[in-house]
Amino acid sequence: MIEILRLGHRIVRDKRISTHLALVGRAFGADKFILCGQKDDVILKTVNSVVSRFGGSYEIVYEKDYIKYLKEKKKKGFKIVHLTMYGLSFKKNIKKLKGDFVLVLGGEKVPPEIYELADYNLSVTNQPHSEVAALGVFLDNYFSGEYKKFDGKIRIKPSVKGKEFY
């Protein structure tokens, strides 16, 4: 079980970034997305609409008290993995992860508590770039590029040129 927890969402500024994060989580094999920060029903609707058309059992929820949420997950045996440009190399540490975990992705300012609560603070390069790319690269490496199969109403057929469907 892999969950993605997105901290500090702001409705106007982060609308597309948070939506991309949620969809990346789904496409690369995570099971659940937890939106924190400002409550935003539009993102939940958008993601649920993708799930209903493209398939899979991805769940998305809003959670106000993310510290409580993470503490409860820890009690249930989940590891907390915080992706941050300040962390240790994910490449060197990803093999340590066995079993369930929550991947925490920051907004602009991550509270110090998160660094403490995390079992691992890991970086996908120590350069500034994007939490969306960090998430994709992390999950691609975790699953060794073996992508989940989805059996949705819409199924794209890989094509040399143009757009094809099954």
Place this chain on the structure above:
Amino acid sequence: MIEILRLGHRIVRDKRISTHLALVGRAFGADKFILCGQKDDVILKTVNSVVSRFGGSYEIVYEKDYIKYLKEKKKKGFKIVHLTMYGLSFKKNIKKLKGDFVLVLGGEKVPPEIYELADYNLSVTNQPHSEVAALGVFLDNYFSGEYKKFDGKIRIKPSVKGKEFY
């Protein structure tokens, strides 16, 4: 030489996505970013500011006529690689890439000409997610996770908890 060409930028809607794309290109080892669509000096400033602080020789330019730009690159021996959810698996085709190429990343609607002009239309999963994650995953695989070293004024020291610098 690896260039990233971002199609169809819209100032308000795409500000953060296009900035993330440019920064992902830099962090994962590309050499140049070409912004197309609406001209947006803020993104150029933001990216140049990151380069001046974090190092490297990444270039960012605006280009109005992207078809002309791509045709000229082809004449110079660059391959054109278009990342699209409709394309063939990038995992199965990435090893074919030798030498210089331009990675083309779409906005909402990609003109059919791009599919024709591209030497390869490749997908990073055939699911809807994010051009930002697609770019990161593609470059991480291309460079086999060997990240470029930057020698900037700001250098982050990988840390177990918190934020450290060299």
